[in-house]
Amino acid sequence: MTEQIVRCAWASSDLSIPYHDDEWGVPSHEDRHLFEMLVLEGAQAGLSWETILRKRADYRRRYKNFDPALVARFGARELEAMMGDAGLVRNRLKLESSVQNARSFLDLAREYGSFARWLWAYVGDEPVVTRRARGAALPASTDLSARISKDLRARGFRFVGPTIVYSYLQGVGVVDDHYAACFRAKEAVAP
Numbered sequence: 755m756t757e758q759i760v761r762c763a764w765a766s767s768d769l770s771i772p773y774h775d776d777e778w779g780v781p782s783h784e785d786r787h788l789f790e791m792l793v794l795e796g797a798q799a800g801l802s803w804e805t806i807l808r809k810r811a812d813y814r815r816r817y818k819n820f821d822p823a824l825v826a827r828f829g830a831r832e833l834e835a836m837m838g839d840a841g842l843v844r845n846r847l848k849l850e851s852s853v854q855n856a857r858s859f860l861d862l863a864r865e866y867g868s869f870a871r872w873l874w875a876y877v878g879d880e881p882v883v884t885r886r887a888r889g890a891a892l893p894a895s896t897d898l899s900a901r902i903s904k905d906l907r908a909r910g911f912r913f914v915g916p917t918i919v920y921s922y923l924q925g926v927g928v929v930d931d932h933y934a935a936c937f938r939a940k941e942a943v944a945p
Contacts, residue, residue, distance in 0.1 A: 762936045763888060769807040779938060781881050781927035783870040788926055789859055790820035793852045795922040796913035797843045803921075805843070812841025817852070822863075825856035851912035858910040873928065876902055881927055883942070885934040892931050895920045 765774030782788055794813060798806045806813075816839055818824040836842055836849050859869055866872040876898065886892065895903075895916035902923070906914040914922075923929040932939035 759937050760888075760935050761938070762931075762933050767804060769804055773803075773807055775938065778925055779881075779927050779930040779932050779942070783868075783874065785822070785859075785863060785869045786820050788869050788873065789822045789825075789856065790814075790817075791922055791925045792855060792859065792914075793817060793820065793825075795918050795925065796851055796855065797845075797848050798921070799848070799913055799918055801843065809841055809843065812839065816842060822856040822859045825853060826860055828853045828856075848913060855911050855913070858906075862909055873902075873926075877928055881930045882923075883930045885939055886931070888933040888935045890933070893920065896929075898929070899923060 761771065761774055762778075765771050765778075782791070790813075794806050794810065797809075797813070814820065816836055833846075833849055833853070837844050837846060842849070862872055863869045866875075882898065899920035900916040903914050903916045903919040906919070920929070924931050930939075930942055932942065
């Protein structure tokens with residue numbers, strides 16, 4: 755008899771299971787991945803994460819493997835091509851904000867040596883770990899996400915409200931919200 759793997763309740767599809775198992779809540783210190791997740795979380799606003807996971811390969815292609823230096827140089831021609839690409843969320847404000855966010859991302863990385871250094875300083879380089887009972891509601895935002903959101907907006911970032919930022923923090927492992935019974939929670943605390 756095989757033992758069933760217990761996951762966070764939201765991880766139930768062919769796309770969300772590998773994302774949950776391999777990425778969500780895993781600390782990321784790599785700037786390109788941090789930029790990728792910033793773009794994807796901004797694109798997700800008002801949509802399901804499943805929609806974004808379905809489009810992720812198209813985003814990687816169109817966003818030059820999420821190289822912020824290349825994205826920061828996008829102009830009107832690239833934006834129009836993106837608006838015509840069914841593989842992306844074709845919302846002009848979201849697309850324009852991703853280019854502006856690339857520029858702001860680079861500015862912040864230059865100021866701090868890396869975007870990761872700036873981001874992880876908010877938590878003293880240690881992830882915030884919570885362990886709620888399965889089915890318990892996760893917060894939409896926290897004081898931490900509100901502070902980071904405020905700082906990002908002051909630096910010119912867009913589509914970075916406290917709720918989007920909280921989801922981002924979970925996605926890049928600054929916050930580890932795996933439910934207590936989830937196998938990933940058990941792995942994260944195992945010696």
